Amino acid sequence: MTGSKSKSFVLWAFVTTALLMLSAPTVVVLGASFTAGNIITFPPDGLSLKWYGAIAQASDLRQAFVRSLIVATICTLVSIPVGTLAGIALAKYRVRFARSIQIYLLLPFTIPLIGSGIGMMLVLGNMGVLGKLWPVGIACAVINLPFMIWAVTASASNLSPDLELAAANCGAPPLQRFLYITLPAVLPGVITGSLLMFILALNEFLVSLLLVDARSVTLPVQIYNSIRSIITPDLAAISVVFIACAGLAIALLDRLVGLDIFLKSK
Template sequence: MKGDRSKAVTLWTFVAIALVMLSAPTLVVLGASFTAGNMITFPPEGLSLKWYAEIAGATDLRDAFLRSLIVATICTAISIPTGTLAGIALAKYRVRFAAGVQVYLLLPFTVPLIGSGIGLMLIFGKWGLLGQLWPVGVACAVINLPFMIWAVTASAASLDPDLELAAANCGAPPLSTFLAVTVPAVTPGIITGALLMFILALNEFLVSLLLVDARIVTLPVQIYNSIRSIITPDLAAISVVFIAVAAIAIALLDWLVGLDIFLKSK
């Protein structure tokens, strides 16, 4: 009994340390965004909402945030059909070059993001597409697509094949079976992957830095350009807005499909 208690104390100690380390940067940024001073300090110099009013009236930050939303929307719109079909195919069928596909799914962990970004920059530059916003969304989809495929594959792997056979025996054509049986069954994975792709694209910095110019910077690039000169509390405030958007997406994910589905897909 004493040994079990010591193990529990040790485990929860490490959990507490991990939680503090993970949450400390967010808490610092959150506190700094409410400072009444003109510089980022923690603890804040008094409490004020003036920096949130500042970013509400800042045209450059607002436009950059809207561009990030557009990029995230394009990325998600591309990823849903592509990742859904690929995930279902990998889970249900014997796919040629399956080993190569599995290697591709590991690319986010094996290929440095700077390498992928430079490659995409060279491709889009050769095609004369640099300086436009939609290629950034396409690039985010290309780089992060494995996450969408993983989420759908996890749902498709648990699909009972007898359901599709029953639909076929009832005379449903393949397309109707796919739309009425397969897609609803993997919807939790689709929702999980779509929200994840949206969050990843919304926060993408390095690829955006390589593909945009000064006229169409996204919010992460706008923040980076600003902190190169001076770090002011309005940047902390816009960072909190980013965190809030991600938190809303996670809450929506939990409400729609449950976080357990998301964790299993990983």
């Protein structure tokens, strides 16, 4: 009994330590965003909402945030059809070069992001489209597409082939089987992957830094340009806005799909 209690105590000690380490940066940023002073301090020097009012009135931050939303939307719209069809194909069919595709799905973890960003910068530079927003969205889709494919593949692997066989025996054509059987079955994975792609593109910094110019900076790049001179509490307030967007996406994911399905897809 004593041994069981000791193991439980050690386990909870590790869990508590991990939670504190993960939540500490968020708590510090949250507290610093409400400071009444002019510099970032924690605990905050008084409480005030003036820095949230400051970012609401800052036209450059608003425009950068809108650009980030545009990039994230483009990334998501590109990823949905490509990632959905690729995930279904990998889960249901024997695809040629399947091993090569599996290696590609590991690229986000094996190739440094700076390498991918420089490669895309060279390609897009030769095309003469650097500085525009839509190439940034496509680049975010390219580097993060494996996450979309994984989410759809996890849902498609649970689809029973007997359902499609039954529909085929009833005379349903392939397109009808896809729209009424396959697509609804993988919809949780599509929603999960779409929200994940949106969040990743919204927060993408390194690739955006290499592909945008001074006229089309996204919000992460705008924040980076600001902290190179001085770190002020309005940057903490912007960070809280990003955290709120991520929290809203998670709440939406739990509402539409359920976090348990999301975790299984990982």
